[in-house]
Amino acid sequence: MNPTANIKDYFDQAVLPETKGKIGSLRKNAQQLYTRLGIPTTKQEEWKYTRINGLFSKTYQLTSDLSKVPVSSGDIDALRLPGNANANELVFVNGLFSLELSKIISKDLIVLPLEEAATDEFSETIAKHLGHSGHYLKDGINALNTAFVQAAAFLHLKKNKVLEHPVYIYHFFDTRNGNTFSQPRSLVHIGENASMQVVETFFTVGTGESFTNQVMEIVVEKDARLEYYKIQNDSSESSQVSTTHIRQLGKSYTHSVSISLNGNIVRNNLNVIFEADHCESHLYGLYCLKGQTHVDNHTVVDNVQPHCFSNELYKGVVDGKATGIFNGKIFVRKDAQKTNAYQSNKNILLSETATVNAKPQLEIFADDVKCSHGCTVGSLDEEALFYLRSRGLSLDQARSLLLQAFAMDILENIHLESIRSHVSSLISQRLEINEHDRIRDDIE
Amino acid sequence: MLTIKNLHAGIETKKILKGIDLEIKAGEVHAIMGPNGSGKSTLASVLAGRENYEITEGSVTYFGKDLLEMSPEDRAREGVFLAFQYPVEIPGLSTTNFIKTSVNEIRKYRGEEPLDAVGFLRLMKEKMALVNIDQSLLSRPLNEGFSGGEKKRNEIFQMAMLQPKLAIMDETDSGLDIDAIRIVANSVNKLRNKDNAVLLVTHYQRLLDYIIPDFVHVMYNGRIVKSGSKELALELEEKGYDFIKHEVSLPEEA
Ligand SMILES: Nc1ncnc2c1ncn2[C@@H]1O[C@H](COP(=O)(O)OP(=O)(O)O)[C@@H](O)[C@H]1O
Ligand SMILES: [Mg+2]
Numbered sequence: 047m048n049p050t051a052n053i054k055d056y057f058d059q060a061v062l063p064e065t066k067g068k069i070g071s072l073r074k075n076a077q078q079l080y081t082r083l084g085i086p087t088t089k090q091e092e093w094k095y096t097r098i099n100g101l102f103s104k105t106y107q108l109t110s111d112l113s114k115v116p117v118s119s120g121d122i123d124a125l126r127l128p129g130n131a132n133a134n135e136l137v138f139v140n141g142l143f144s145l146e147l148s149k150i151i152s153k154d155l156i157v158l159p160l161e162e163a164a165t166d167e168f169s170e171t172i173a174k175h176l177g178h179s180g181h182y183l184k185d186g187i188n189a190l191n192t193a194f195v196q197a198a199a200f201l202h203l204k205k206n207k208v209l210e211h212p213v214y215i216y217h218f219f220d221t222r223n224g225n226t227f228s229q230p231r232s233l234v235h236i237g238e239n240a241s242m243q244v245v246e247t248f249f250t251v252g253t254g255e256s257f258t259n260q261v262m263e264i265v266v267e268k269d270a271r272l273e274y275y276k277i278q279n280d281s282s283e284s285s286q287v288s289t290t291h292i293r294q295l296g297k298s299y300t301h302s303v304s305i306s307l308n309g310n311i312v313r314n315n316l317n318v319i320f321e322a323d324h325c326e327s328h329l330y331g332l333y334c335l336k337g338q339t340h341v342d343n344h345t346v347v348d349n350v351q352p353h354c355f356s357n358e359l360y361k362g363v364v365d366g367k368a369t370g371i372f373n374g375k376i377f378v379r380k381d382a383q384k385t386n387a388y389q390s391n392k393n394i395l396l397s398e399t400a401t402v403n404a405k406p407q408l409e410i411f412a413d414d415v416k417c418s419h420g421c422t423v424g425s426l427d428e429e430a431l432f433y434l435r436s437r438g439l440s441l442d443q444a445r446s447l448l449l450q451a452f453a454m455d456i457l458e459n460i461h462l463e464s465i466r467s468h469v470s471s472l473i474s475q476r477l478e479i480n481e482h483d484r485i486r487d488d489i490e
Numbered sequence: 491m492l493t494i495k496n497l498h499a500g501i502e503t504k505k506i507l508k509g510i511d512l513e514i515k516a517g518e519v520h521a522i523m524g525p526n527g528s529g530k531s532t533l534a535s536v537l538a539g540r541e542n543y544e545i546t547e548g549s550v551t552y553f554g555k556d557l558l559e560m561s562p563e564d565r566a567r568e569g570v571f572l573a574f575q576y577p578v579e580i581p582g583l584s585t586t587n588f589i590k591t592s593v594n595e596i597r598k599y600r601g602e603e604p605l606d607a608v609g610f611l612r613l614m615k616e617k618m619a620l621v622n623i624d625q626s627l628l629s630r631p632l633n634e635g636f637s638g639g640e641k642k643r644n645e646i647f648q649m650a651m652l653q654p655k656l657a658i659m660d661e662t663d664s665g666l667d668i669d670a671i672r673i674v675a676n677s678v679n680k681l682r683n684k685d686n687a688v689l690l691v692t693h694y695q696r697l698l699d700y701i702i703p704d705f706v707h708v709m710y711n712g713r714i715v716k717s718g719s720k721e722l723a724l725e726l727e728e729k730g731y732d733f734i735k736h737e738v739s740l741p742e743e744a
Contacts, residue, residue, distance in 0.1 A: 455582055
């Protein structure tokens with residue numbers, strides 16, 4: 047471990063170790079970019095509402111050697127997600143991928159350290175896709191991850207295979223010996239006509255602060271399918287910039303659900319790039335925030351080719367002094383005729399001190415397209431509260447039911463049942479809903 | 491059961507109810523008729539406890555208790571039920587789940603054991619048959635995308651499930667065709683007994699062909715200006731509301 051006085055100073059002066067080949071040149075370019083751009087500030091449009099430079103003036107530990115982190119399989123057991131017995135499990139500790147702590151049960155899924163995969167049959171795939179997110183996220187924070195990429199993971203699902211076991215990805219941040227700064231990196235390649243489900247979540251262990259700058263790049267080849275679930279319910283001392291960058295090829299299909307509950311400063315970038323025709327993507331998000339939690343969801347759907355379909359629904363319940371930000375971009379390029387792109391963002395504010403900023407951005411350069419967007423910010427519907435109370439429900443119960451009902455159309459898009467019920471109970475805890483008032487399906 | 495005395499209520503500076511007096515006894519059916527905007531829904535809402543109305547004068551006693559002091563939920567638990575003129579749509583909340591919560595909250599208040607899934611299903615089956623509602627409607631989210639008639643049917647179903655002592659029905663007949671009206675009326679008639687009472691707000695007298703009221707009251711401009719037997723409804727139907735406006739000379743906006 048490498049305690050440093052100030053993480054920004056450290057990166058500004060860091061000397062990159064020599065890495066050969068594609069990864070090496072990618073890192074070198076990224077470091078130059080980082081040096082040029084620095085940490086994004088609120089003066090930049092994309093970072094207007096989310097201030098992260100304060101996080102960079104703190105002291106963190108940097109882990110470069112996994113063997114020096116005392117995280118054991120036993121530590122992880124306590125935190126595994128439900129359904130894990132039937133899942134492939136990938137473990138990152140302080141940003142470094144640990145093959146040793148991971149468990150791969152599907153033979154059609156190849157999981158390798160990225161450096162190792164790059165020297166092998168996957169070198170071309172990696173050369174083609176690694177770092178693609180940098181074309182969309184032209185900022186110092188994305189460059190920082192790429193510049194210092196180490197112990198990254200590479201996943202490949204063989205073509206024509208339907209992965210029967212989902213992939214659970216756990217990110218552990220061990221702060222038992224002080225604050226940690228982590229930069230997990232992964233590249234996922236889903237072969238033609240293959241299909242997989244990915245669930246990703248984050249745990250800070252210990253009472254220190256964790257700060258994570260994560261980049262995950264996913265390639266969904268022709269006719270392939272991806273379901274991706276991100277669950278953020280880490281400690282209030284955890285901050286992260288979490289990027290998921292998805293490239294879709296012909297007729298591929300993706301479905302993502304991002305759940306943000308607890309954390310300090312959380313910035314999510316979700317990019318979906320339709321690089322071929324007839325792609326489809328569904329993007330769902332739910333943030334239930336209170337305390338001082340700040341969650342910023344930036345999404346991009348880029349229609350490069352014609353006949354693609356996207357539907358996006360992000361919903362937020364914001365209480366206390368929390369802040370929820372939604373920024374949804376839809377690009378329709380000149381050639382992307384017959385695009386169908388829909389977007390909606392709905393928010394409920396539960397306190398006077400809660401904040402929501404919502405901004406849809408449509409940039410359309412084709413003429414034969416169907417696009418719509420809408421955004422609402424309001425409080426709980428008084429008329430609905432009265433209706434429920436007039437049937438004998440207390441005010442608290444009525445509120446609970448309305449909030450759960452509000453979250454329902456996101457929740458029901460989690461198709462993995464064990465994960466859905468897990469998230470449902472996390473949401474209830476977050477919204478302080480009594481066990482007694484939880485909506486259940488036991489009578490249908 | 492219910493005694494309303496000199497009730498005045500309004501919103502902000504607007505006076506809507508300007509002195510309502512009404513006495514309802516167990517076993518009775520009262521109909522309130524009147525032109526649009528006369529304050530019928532306001533009266534119904536005030537009785538159910540809608541909080542955005544301000545009560546400026548008068549009292550409402552329900553089984554000896556001050557009804558106006560009670561929260562909407564306590565009124566429901568004490569047996570007051572309002573069938574809404576415009577039932578609310580709540581996407582994401584299954585109708586069945588909602589009704590189960592409602593039934594069990596009311597049971598809890600009365601010191602009864604909550605119904606388990608089996609007991610609840612049994613009660614539901616029985617009441618579904620009574621009010622002629624389809625299971626498929628009840629497994630959908632509450633009122634979401636229901637037609638006008640389906641929403642009204644759902645209100646009647648909830649009423650059957652909750653077995654109120656005082657049922658207030660706000661234009662449950664509006665927008666329904668004659669078959670649907672007959673079903674609503676039938677359900678209400680089956681639920682009538684000597685221990686409960688019904689306050690029927692209606693714009694038209696045709697519902698009263700099927701539910702025979704003991705009293706008919708005509709409301710106009712925030713007051714009950716005429717009360718009588720069921721024949722009054724027929725007279726209104728024949729002459730229209732204008733005859734009321736002419737017959738009663740009212741002080742304009744007090
Ligand atoms: N929430 C409200 N805000 C302002 N005015 C209202 C409100 N509710 C009712 N009113 C007014 O009170 C009067 C009576 O309305 P209502 O009770 O709905 O009459 P009815 O049911 O007899 O048609 C109308 O003039 C109506 O516009
Ligand atoms: Mg009305």
